[in-house]
Amino acid sequence: MSEFEKLRVVTWYEFLKHLRSKRLYAILGVVIVAELAVLIGLPTLGDGYPDDLMVLAAMLSVGPSLATLGAVFFAGDAIAGEFERKTGYILFTNPVKRTTLVIGKYLACGAAVVLLTLLGYVIVCISLLGVYGHIPIETAQSFGLSLLLAGSVLSVTFFFSSVSKGTMVATVMTLVFLMVISGVLNGVLRMAGQPGWFLLSEAGDSTITVYGGYEALWEGDMPHGMSDRMLEAPDINLSIVAMVIYLVVCFFLSIWITKRRQLA
């Protein structure tokens, strides 16, 4: 039996795990609630939908962004769970390369996140069509960037999952890295007028700023005292480079570490 066949088997059963988990439906619920909050909240609490469809498109991107973050919850237990719950005693004693197991788990997590992200963008498209009558091409760009972001978030989570003893630790470490360390550092660099393209939090913003710069999206209503650097939208090309680097480096690191990890 070829390693590719084994990869197919691992991917399918790992995907089945996600399909049968409450996590998938919880994240799906969060995505739908986020989109509904924008779609219902704007006309109910404000002056209706913005004149510029790019602004609403950007606002609706919060749903798919949350789906992307859902990758953390899918992937947190992918590797650490095998060691923490001792299911590795059953899985790792089979004649399958650990590389195959990690890739299969990654593909399954990726499929679940793609499914959620796709659903988020379907809601975005239907909403834009309903309100403005057409969908901007930038939505496709945002979708592509979201998939790339999801892939890089998955890789980062796989890395933390491969070095952690427990699922919870892996999940928390990833969230702290993405939202606290990366986020705070990004803010500091922006305040200092320094480039922050290499941070995943800034690169991730490109899924929204693809619709226009921050100033355009906030319709010129920017807080006072903000420097040009603070208003500067991330460069799309540099964001892609940053996300690809996170995706590749963290993914290969997670394979390398998992191959060497022992199950005592």
Place this chain on the structure above:
Amino acid sequence: MGDRMREPIVIENLSKYYNRFLALDDLSMRLGENENVGLLGPNGAGKSTVLKILCGLLRPSSGAAYIDGINVVERPEQALSRIGTIVETPEFYTFLTPEETLSYLGRLRGMQGDGLRRRITEAIRLVRLEDWATVKVEKFSRGMRQRLALAQALLHDPPILILDEPALGLDPRGVVEFREIIERVGKEKTVFFASHQLGEVTQLCKKVAIIDHGQLLAYDDIAQLEKKYHSLERAYLELTGGAL
């Protein structure tokens, strides 16, 4: 490769450190074809470490382990294809049923189609889980999980079984049934299993290895040990420094 390396299990000068703790100290032993060998020793003696190295879960600090002449560290996939294992009390994916679990593991071992379905049915019947075959494992007791562990170990009809405390968690009936299964299938397989139950070992094996502090203290036929020490129990206690 020498003929001796072709024996089902060969352990050569195996040592294993956990940080600075020496868990295995230059351990060597060989198991011949269709031999059933019990691995005895007090808690922390190194029994599980030996079996986990053979299963590719741990790497030795020095020495080597071979399954059917295949170095477990260098070619783990080839070595693992020859064995069925139960390590400690394994956990299963709670979102799967026993049928699905065995299907997953069987397919990873290259089994498919009618052959796989037939083997799943046989394995489930063998461990008496027929009524639970389509129930998710999350509802299973420890004993039922242990039965499923035995089913997955036997699913692909491996020539070698490596079992670590395989009867742990089973009720008295389960223990008896387990012994009967191992006794039956063990006639045509090499079985290496760790246990604390001397009676169980006596019933299933002709040979035992007694280890303590990672060192092999005795490796002989039970009959020989009984002759020398009057009983296996006395042999175990004397060798491991326990009180009589």
